[in-house]
Amino acid sequence: MSNATVELLAKDLNPQGGVFCPSPKADMKLWNTHPKVYLDVAKTGEARCPYCGTVYKLKAGEHFGGGH
Template sequence: MTQLQENTRSQIEVEAKDLPLYCPMPDMVKWNAHPRVVIPVGNTGEALCPYCGTKYILKGGPVGHGH
């Protein structure tokens, strides 16, 4: 069983495999968390949660879109 993490980190690095990204993340304690919200980190490589202010940084930068 995975240990749940308190929502105390102000900056979290994520990987492309974590997309689409939501805050709070699945491994965070939810009893005192805000509503689940999509974090658009793939567009710019970083984004802030509008509820808690956690900064998410995408390792490797923005995700490219092939056309």
């Protein structure tokens, strides 16, 4: 199980404010280690993958939505 933390920019999130894990941003070598899962990062600013434990979080100062 990984305890990696992946910092994301707002532009890294999809239009719904989330990401999928496994993600190339997490530098995972084994792409098919677990089923693809959607993580809602925008809601709380971070989300943990229930399969591998990787935490995806918005970088400090980044805000999702807000209409840039």
